[in-house]
Amino acid sequence: MVESRNRRIGLFDSGVGGLTVLKQMYHRLPQESILYFGDTARLPYGTRSQAEILQFVREIIDWMLTQDVKMIIMACNTSSAIALESLQKEYDIPILGLILPGARAAVRVGQRIGVIATPATAASNAYRQAVQEVDPATRVWQIGCPEFVMLIEQNQLHSAYTKQIAQEYLQPLLEQKIDTLIYGCTHYRHLEHIFRLIVPSYVKIIDPAEHIVIAAKKELELMGIKSNRPALATRFYVSGSPKDFAQLSRQWLGYVPLVHSQQLNIPVEISDQI
Numbered sequence: 001m002v003e004s005r006n007r008r009i010g011l012f013d014s015g016v017g018g019l020t021v022l023k024q025m026y027h028r029l030p031q032e033s034i035l036y037f038g039d040t041a042r043l044p045y046g047t048r049s050q051a052e053i054l055q056f057v058r059e060i061i062d063w064m065l066t067q068d069v070k071m072i073i074m075a076c077n078t079s080s081a082i083a084l085e086s087l088q089k090e091y092d093i094p095i096l097g098l099i100l101p102g103a104r105a106a107v108r109v110g111q112r113i114g115v116i117a118t119p120a121t122a123a124s125n126a127y128r129q130a131v132q133e134v135d136p137a138t139r140v141w142q143i144g145c146p147e148f149v150m151l152i153e154q155n156q157l158h159s160a161y162t163k164q165i166a167q168e169y170l171q172p173l174l175e176q177k178i179d180t181l182i183y184g185c186t187h188y189r190h191l192e193h194i195f196r197l198i199v200p201s202y203v204k205i206i207d208p209a210e211h212i213v214i215a216a217k218k219e220l221e222l223m224g225i226k227s228n229r230p231a232l233a234t235r236f237y238v239s240g241s242p243k244d245f246a247q248l249s250r251q252w253l254g255y256v257p258l259v260h261s262q263q264l265n266i267p268v269e270i271s272d273q274i
């Protein structure tokens with residue numbers, strides 16, 4: 001049996017967004033072994049109802065528990081905004097989300113904070129609440145960007161259309177003269193080359209992916225479950241096509257990952273609205 005501290009950490013997203021968190025894990029917690037799950041058969045999450053998101057995340061956590069993980073990282077802002085609080089109460093295992101670490105990092109550097117996020121995350125108001133809990137005087141503007149996730153999943157990272165839509169989404173934030181921009185969706189760092197062209201250089205960019213990993217490190221130390229052995233190779237699972245995920249991921253991972261198929265309770269029909 002694997003010693004408790006050397007078990008894997010479960011990390012999930014709807015798709016390739018979670019890779020931005022995975023890269024931070026490799027950088028800041030290189031000894032940790034990871035189980036990655038991408039719910040690619042059901043993405044995007046950001047236009048789904050709260051009931052659907054809650055159900056999908058429950059299914060993922062239940063499956064990850066069968067894989068004997070020691071901690072779960074929601075590498076998905078939408079899941080963190082909608083499901084984290086309820087699920088932390090339901091499960092004994094430590095579960096971490098992106099909103100608080102991201103919001104706290106932003107409050108440290110800015111007073112006029114713009115958030116780009118999925119429609120579900122923007123509508124949840126989670127970032128504004130988290131920021132204003134720390135400092136009620138800080139202003140927050142949240143913009144739902146429904147098209148980004150699919151453009152990234154379709155590898156449209158450099159197209160003229162992606163640039164144009166990015167300009168449109170960011171315009172209202174630029175008009176508010178934001179001094180800080182939060183990537184409120186883990187997919188968005190994959191478009192950093194575009195955002196840097198649009199956003200003035202004095203605007204500080206906060207990627208919550210970095211800050212959730214800093215929080216995870218503290219939590220592992222506090223709980224005495226930080227790995228004390230070299231990491232095993234990351235195990236990748238997706239609910240959609242393993243081949244598509246492997247091909248798309250290669251540009252960020254620098255290698256072609258071995259990806260397995262894992263079906264959860266698919267398909268699911270739920271009619272509840274956000």
Ligand code: DGL
Pocket residue numbers: 013014015017018043044045046047075076077078079118121149184185186187
């Ligand atoms: N990458 C996820 C997030 O951070 C989910 C995006 C989606 O599937 O809409 O919100």
